[in-house]
Amino acid sequence: xxxxxxxxxxxxxxxxxxxxxxxxxxxxxxxxxxxxxxxxxxxxxxxxxxxxxxxxxxxxxxxxxxxxxxxxxxxxxxxxxxxxxxxxxxxxxxxxxxxxxxxxxxxxxxxxxxxxxxxxxxxxxxxxxxxxxxxxxxxxxxxxxxxxxxxxxxxxxxxxxxxxxxxxxxxxxxxxxxxx
Amino acid sequence: xxxxxxxxxxxxxxxxxxxxxxxxxxxxxxxxxxxxxxxxxxxxxxxxxxxxxxxxxxxxxxxxxxxxxxxxxxxxxxxxxxxxxxxxxxxxxxxxxxxxxxxxxxxxxxxxxxxxxxxxxxxxxxxxxxxxxxxxxxxxxxxxxxxxxxxxxxxxxxxxxxxxxxxxxxxxxxxxxxxxxxxxxxxxxxxxxxxxxxxxxxxxxxxxxxxxxxxxxxxxxxxxxxxxxxxxxxxxxxxxxxxxxxxxxxxxxxxxxxxxxxxxxxxxxxxxxxxxx
Numbered sequence: 001x002x003x004x005x006x007x008x009x010x011x012x013x014x015x016x017x018x019x020x021x022x023x024x025x026x027x028x029x030x031x032x033x034x035x036x037x038x039x040x041x042x043x044x045x046x047x048x049x050x051x052x053x054x055x056x057x058x059x060x061x062x063x064x065x066x067x068x069x070x071x072x073x074x075x076x077x078x079x080x081x082x083x084x085x086x087x088x089x090x091x092x093x094x095x096x097x098x099x100x101x102x103x104x105x106x107x108x109x110x111x112x113x114x115x116x117x118x119x120x121x122x123x124x125x126x127x128x129x130x131x132x133x134x135x136x137x138x139x140x141x142x143x144x145x146x147x148x149x150x151x152x153x154x155x156x157x158x159x160x161x162x163x164x165x166x167x168x169x170x171x172x173x174x175x176x177x178x179x180x
Numbered sequence: 181x182x183x184x185x186x187x188x189x190x191x192x193x194x195x196x197x198x199x200x201x202x203x204x205x206x207x208x209x210x211x212x213x214x215x216x217x218x219x220x221x222x223x224x225x226x227x228x229x230x231x232x233x234x235x236x237x238x239x240x241x242x243x244x245x246x247x248x249x250x251x252x253x254x255x256x257x258x259x260x261x262x263x264x265x266x267x268x269x270x271x272x273x274x275x276x277x278x279x280x281x282x283x284x285x286x287x288x289x290x291x292x293x294x295x296x297x298x299x300x301x302x303x304x305x306x307x308x309x310x311x312x313x314x315x316x317x318x319x320x321x322x323x324x325x326x327x328x329x330x331x332x333x334x335x336x337x338x339x340x341x342x343x344x345x346x347x348x349x350x351x352x353x354x355x356x357x358x359x360x361x362x363x364x365x366x367x368x369x370x371x372x373x374x375x376x377x378x379x380x381x382x383x384x385x386x387x388x389x390x391x392x393x394x395x396x397x398x399x400x401x402x403x404x405x406x407x408x409x410x411x412x413x414x415x416x417x418x419x420x421x422x423x424x425x426x427x428x429x430x431x432x433x434x435x436x437x438x439x440x441x442x443x444x445x446x447x448x449x450x451x452x453x454x455x456x457x
Contacts, residue, residue, distance in 0.1 A: 079315065080191070
């Protein structure tokens with residue numbers, strides 16, 4: 001048993017030494033090649049660095065929440081978003097009055113009895129088998145009825161979390177929403 | 181990535197999920213060693229399907245607290261499966277298979293015949309695979325899970341020697357005066373409780389992984405019952421913790437991520453065991 005472990009350790013150490021040696025030997029050549037590439041193709045390198053910066057910005061955007069809102073769901077993973085929206089529905093009093101920012105798919109529903117149209121931003125869980133969403137109402141001072149998104153549109157909205165009662169039931173909505 | 185994790189840790193439901201997830205993993209791994217050695221590895225699967233069937237009944241009846249039906253029914257079937265032990269007329273694997281598929285089929289049938297939501301498939305899928313259930317716990321759920329988990333751990337510690345005896349040789353344990361039927365009943369009840377709790381973590385279909393993989397990983401590299409149990413418990417907790425963190429960072433289903441981490445650990449332990457000889 002100990003012999004096999006020693007042999008395995010020896011092989012691993014050998015691999016490490018070999019790896020170090022080849023890197024050091026090649027690094028000088030790689031540097032020379034890199035310098036030549038920099039001299040020959042400056043434009044390509046600038047584009048590459050710009051795209052890299054854009055990628056980094058996107059990553060930063062995913063990590064950094066929007067400071068202008070109380071709860072930025074766009075900064076969270078799909079698992080977290082679904083769970084947070086679920087918790088909003090289960091305990092809406094904890095979110096009352098907070099500004100929420102979220103992204104999802106627009107879903108339009110028209111009540112056949114009242115004729116009223118409702119708009120919701122739908123999110124799905126990681127397995128994509130369950131979905132839920134929050135109703136939103138656009139800020140009337142900025143938008144008209146024709147400005148509402150179509151059913152199935154990908155949207156990003158931010159607004160004030162609020163509840164209201166219709167009939168015997170309490171509903172949740174994001175008031176004074178702004179489309180981003 | 182660390183910044184993202186720190187951001188997520190600010191959400192209470194993430195902290196609840198980590199606490200409950202680790203506790204459930206600990207409890208299931210402790211009993212998992214006993215179940216694997218008694219050749220009842222798939223009892224987690226069977227009982228979870230029974231719990232699914234009970235959950236379907238509770239859903240159709242529109243009960244607010246579904247545990248009123250789910251927990252007693254699961255305990256009842258656990259007792260039926262384990263109480264007779266090695267002297268049962270229908271042996272372990274056949275009894276588990278019979279209950280497992282029967283309960284799953286009846287549960288899904290009932291939910292389709294008496295639907296209570298517009299997305300039956302989604303509800304069933306979420307219950308079976310536990311995609312986000314662990315992240316939707318209330319504070320009351322956390323307290324309930326925590327208390328049950330502590331009770332399970334205490335039972336295991338207090339009755340460790342007797343559980344050990346019943347696990348390895350029931351007839352000998354009976355001959356030396358151990359109340360084998362009583363301890364089988366106790367084990368069955370504890371397993372049922374763990375299964376019902378674990379449904380929140382990994383869903384009905386993947387519960388067996390929480391029970392089996394930590395024990396098998398430990399048995400691959402360790403030999404004594406005590407060391408296997410300790411390693412199983414520690415590794416199960418770490419895998420649950422890592423699985424939950426990965427799932428919330430990467431946006432993957434929680435249950436399957438935890439099981440994937442368990443599988444990887446088993447693979448590593450198996451290789452180490454083979455090298456050790």
